[in-house]
Amino acid sequence: MYQPDPHDINYSDLLTDISRGQIKIPQFQRDFVWTKERSARLLDSVIKGYPIGTFILWKTKDRLRSIRDIGEDHLPDPQEGDFVNYILDGQQRITSLYAALKGLKIARKDREDDFSGLYLNLSAEPNVDNQIITAGPPEGALNVDFLKVTDLLNADFTFLGSFPKEYHEKLSTYKKRFETYAFSLITVREAPIDVATEIFTRINIGAKPLSVFEIMVAKTFDDRMAFDLSEKYDELMEELQSVDYDTVSPAVVLQTISAILVGTCDKSSILRLEKSEFIRVWDDTVNSIRESIDHLRDCYSAKVSRMLPYAHLLVPFAYFYYKHPSRPSGIKLKRLEDFFWRTSLGGRYSYSVESKIAQDLKRIDEIIENRDPDYDYGIDVSAEFIARNGWFSATRSFVKSILCLLASQEPKSFSDRSSVRISNDWLQRANSKNYHHFFPKAYLKNQGEDESKANHIANITIVDDRLNKQRIRARAPSSYLEEFMNENEDLEKTLRTHLIEIEDDAVMNNDYSTFFDNRCHRLSEELRKKILPREIDLSGQHVHTDDFEEDPESGS
Numbered sequence: 001m002y003q004p005d006p007h008d009i010n011y012s013d014l015l016t017d018i019s020r021g022q023i024k025i026p027q028f029q030r031d032f033v034w035t036k037e038r039s040a041r042l043l044d045s046v047i048k049g050y051p052i053g054t055f056i057l058w059k060t061k062d063r064l065r066s067i068r069d070i071g072e073d074h075l076p077d078p079q080e081g082d083f084v085n086y087i088l089d090g091q092q093r094i095t096s097l098y099a100a101l102k103g104l105k106i107a108r109k110d111r112e113d114d115f116s117g118l119y120l121n122l123s124a125e126p127n128v129d130n131q132i133i134t135a136g137p138p139e140g141a142l143n144v145d146f147l148k149v150t151d152l153l154n155a156d157f158t159f160l161g162s163f164p165k166e167y168h169e170k171l172s173t174y175k176k177r178f179e180t181y182a183f184s185l186i187t188v189r190e191a192p193i194d195v196a197t198e199i200f201t202r203i204n205i206g207a208k209p210l211s212v213f214e215i216m217v218a219k220t221f222d223d224r225m226a227f228d229l230s231e232k233y234d235e236l237m238e239e240l241q242s243v244d245y246d247t248v249s250p251a252v253v254l255q256t257i258s259a260i261l262v263g264t265c266d267k268s269s270i271l272r273l274e275k276s277e278f279i280r281v282w283d284d285t286v287n288s289i290r291e292s293i294d295h296l297r298d299c300y301s302a303k304v305s306r307m308l309p310y311a312h313l314l315v316p317f318a319y320f321y322y323k324h325p326s327r328p329s330g331i332k333l334k335r336l337e338d339f340f341w342r343t344s345l346g347g348r349y350s351y352s353v354e355s356k357i358a359q360d361l362k363r364i365d366e367i368i369e370n371r372d373p374d375y376d377y378g379i380d381v382s383a384e385f386i387a388r389n390g391w392f393s394a395t396r397s398f399v400k401s402i403l404c405l406l407a408s409q410e411p412k413s414f415s416d417r418s419s420v421r422i423s424n425d426w427l428q429r430a431n432s433k434n435y436h437h438f439f440p441k442a443y444l445k446n447q448g449e450d451e452s453k454a455n456h457i458a459n460i461t462i463v464d465d466r467l468n469k470q471r472i473r474a475r476a477p478s479s480y481l482e483e484f485m486n487e488n489e490d491l492e493k494t495l496r497t498h499l500i501e502i503e504d505d506a507v508m509n510n511d512y513s514t515f516f517d518n519r520c521h522r523l524s525e526e527l528r529k530k531i532l533p534r535e536i537d538l539s540g541q542h543v544h545t546d547d548f549e550e551d552p553e554s555g556s
Contacts, residue, residue, distance in 0.1 A: 004188055006185070023094070024085065026087070028217070029087065036114075036135040040100075042097070042100075043097070046097075047126075054186055055184065057087060058085065058086045058199070059189045061190075065230070071099055073104055088196060103115060103150040118136075119147060120133055212270050219271075219275060220278050220279060222275065239290075249311060252315060254270050259315050259316070260322050301404045309549075313349070316364050317340075323365075323368055328367075334532065336367060344397050344398075344404075346377055347542075377536070378534070378539045381528055381531065383523070385541065386457070387456075392456055392457050396547050397547045405530075407422060413494075416487065436472070437459050440472060440475065441454050443476055453516065458516050458520045459515075481502075481507065499522045
């Protein structure tokens with residue numbers, strides 16, 4: 001248990017602790033948004049002796065990524081080994097107090113506010129109906145009736161004494177109120193970061209909870225080693241953009257590091273990672289991610305990140321390359337291939353992904369050690385199973401697996417045999433320009449075909465431009481293929497790159513039933529080449545209708 005410690009602090013000590021770097025605003029706090037007017041109301045409450053709420057601080061020796069400056073005022077880092085107090089609740093109020101009492105300018109995206117321009121209205125009576133501190137004197141007001149808050153606190157007696165005598169008692173009272181006001185603090189001492197951020201989340205009910213990535217950005221920040229996780233992640237995504245893998249989520253990167261360091265990747269495991277160890281393995285982890293992406297693209301034709309059946313597949317494959325830096329070959333390569341297709345076709349990471357990854361890391365260890373891993377679930381790659389379960393959704397792992405299979409055939413354009421370029425653009429959507437229903441859905445609907453059979457992976461081909469769709473529209477295959485025959489003398493050969501046979505599949509007769517059955521069998525034949533037959537496969541595969549990818553931010 002972490003017993004909170006309530007106590008008070010006066011404004012002078014509060015400002016001194018902030019200016020010395022003893023009180024810090026962690027980077028996961030939202031931006032400062034208060035206006036001068038709202039800050040004026042806060043100071044008005046102080047000068048009237050009203051309570052302004054309690055500040056909650058987390059006292060720790062951990063060094064988090066924190067806000068370095070308030071306005072133009074640079075906040076130094078605390079001494080190495082010293083405790084620092086991170087603000088969990090009260091950031092807007094503390095920043096307002098600090099900016100107003102030090103007279104700072106704070107720049108926003110659309111404006112700059114000068115907090116030295118907060119004034120005391122000395123002519124206002126100190127009652128509930130009058131606001132003593134304002135964001136500025138009204139136009140035409142007498143100078144002797146208004147005094148800057150910063151002057152009240154910092155000017156000498158000679159300056160304050162120059163105001164009319166009837167204001168002297170007020171000036172003395174107001175100055176004393178500021179100097180003696182007891183700001184209420186609760187300090188949570190030496191709690192771990194996950195407890196501190198949970199407190200932050202519970203306090204800020206209604207606000208978006210902190211992600212594990214936001215917490216780890218704060219926790220792993222190290223100025224001396226020039227390590228900023230947020231910047232490192234952005235650099236990695238910029239690099240991966242060149243191979244269309246820049247949609248890899250921060251959660252997957254964190255899960256990979258945790259898998260490498262401790263063999264598990266759930267939220268609590270990630271938050272317990274030591275900063276020094278995290279930073280130590282970063283470069284090698286990034287290199288392992290690069291190697292795994294090359295492997296997934298080259299060996300399984302997951303050409304772009306949105307085609308990967310599960311983004312979480314990067315975790316076990318990067319884990320493999322971290323422990324096995326060289327490219328696999330022989331039976332080791334075949335077992336990895338078997339692992340990829342079993343995981344993808346079996347809907348493995350659709351739920352409870354962290355616990356399943358932990359199990360699969362042990363399978364990867366067995367592959368590294370030249371042992372054949374056991375699986376407790378079967379895979380059915382029969383044509384009948386594909387026909388029953390192949391309804392098309394671009395976010396289903398089963399469907400994306402078969403899209404990878406189709407991509408592995410290096411499909412060519414119907415019109416000119418150019419290689420199809422697969423893009424991440426809109427690839428998650430069923431109406432992506434890369435997906436084409438060979439028998440157009442509108443055509444099949446007009447023929448009375450059931451929609452579930454029309455919108456099926458067996459009816460999908462991968463194309464690379466809008467030209468095919470614009471020309472094909474709702475026309476029968478016999479109609480649009482005849483046009484392409486005039487442009488492409490090798491159309492029969494071209495269609496084989498889509499696992500389609502013109503004659504055998506009776507496409508010129510517009511025979512969808514024959515086409516559908518033949519293509520399911522052809523897909524089945526190709527998938528059988530990808531897996532190692534196992535006894536458990538004889539028991540069949542659980543029918544997955546929920547094999548959608550779990551939120552990549554799951555657990556993060």
